[in-house]
Structures are given as C-alpha cells and as structure tokens.
Amino acid sequence: QVQLVESGGGLVQAGGPLSLSCAASGRTFSVYAMGWFRQAPGKGREFVARITWNFGSTDYADSVKGRFTITRDNTKNTLYLQMNSLKPEDTAVYYCAARRSVYGGSFYSPSSYDYWGQGTQVTVSS
Numbered sequence: 007q008v009q010l011v012e013s014g015g016g017l018v019q020a021g022g023p024l025s026l027s028c029a030a031s032g033r034t035f036s037v038y039a040m041g042w043f044r045q046a047p048g049k050g051r052e053f054v055a056r057i058t059w060n061f062g063s064t065d066y067a068d069s070v071k072g073r074f075t076i077t078r079d080n081t082k083n084t085l086y087l088q089m090n091s092l093k094p095e096d097t098a099v100y101y102c103a104a105r106r107s108v109y110g111g112s113f114y115s116p117s118s119y120d121y122w123g124q125g126t127q128v129t130v131s132s
Contacts, residue, residue, distance in 0.1 A: 008032045008121040010102050015126030022092055022130075028085040028102030028123055037104045040085045042076060043116055044098035044128075051101070053114040055087065065113060070096075092130045099125040 014026040030037065041056035055066045055076035064076055075088040085102055103119035111118035 008034060008037060008104050010104060010121055010123035012100065012102050012123040012126040015100060015128045017129045017131060018092055020092060020094055020130055020132050023088070023090045024092060024128060025089065026087040026100055026102075026126060026128070028087075030083040030085065030104065034083045036106050038106055038108050039113065040078065040102060040104045041113065041119065042085075042087045043101045043103055043119075044096075045101070045125075046095075046098040049098075051116045053116075054100070056113050057085070067114075089128070092128075094130045094132045096128065097130050098128060100128050101125045 009031045011029045012026060018024045037059045039056055039058045042054040043051050044054050045051040053067050054070055055064065055074055057064045057076045057078055059078060066074060073091045077086045102123045104121040105119045
C-alpha cells in the first residue's frame, strides 16, 4: 500500500501562484508514476499533470501547460505541483495519485491510478 497526503491548498487571487505538495509513504518503491488530478463542483475528476517516478518524464493537460509544473523529490518521496498564473477556472479540489505500473490504461484516466490522497482545496478568486 501507498499512502498519499496532500498539502498547500488555499485561496489565491487570479494571476497568483500556489504550490501543492504530496507526501508519499509505505511501499513507494512500487510506484511507477504519480499524477495530479482535480475536480470542480459538479464535474468529473480531470487529469492535470503526471510524472514518472524514476525518470521524471512529464505530461500536462493543455489547460495548464505553460502555467503548472510537476516535479518530484525521490529522496523525500514527495510530489509537487507549482501553479502559476492561476485562473478562476482552476478552482477545484486537487488530488495526487500514484500508479504501480506503466501498463493498465491511459495516464490521463483516474481509473488507471491505484492510490489517492484525500484532496486539497484550491480556490482562485477573480
């Protein structure tokens, strides 16, 4: 099992930055990749970004490309999401997720991830 705990959410004005963290514990050696997803009220959970744990290759949703940066610190077993130039439409609960295998479905699909954090609220005011 892998436990994930997010932190860093909050209220920020449009155009401002915010940084999220996700601390992983447990069988972290089994993790192949980690990602950030978000869910706005009344909407489904959507892919934001992902990173492979060993090689650090990244991928982003078009809506955040150029504004958000996903990184990880293997020595601290921590995942980060630096969010810049935030927009009101970025308002959502943000979740970190981990998957064990390169196989098993699209990296963009929440169902392809094995472990989830509890989520942290990000609110961007206009």
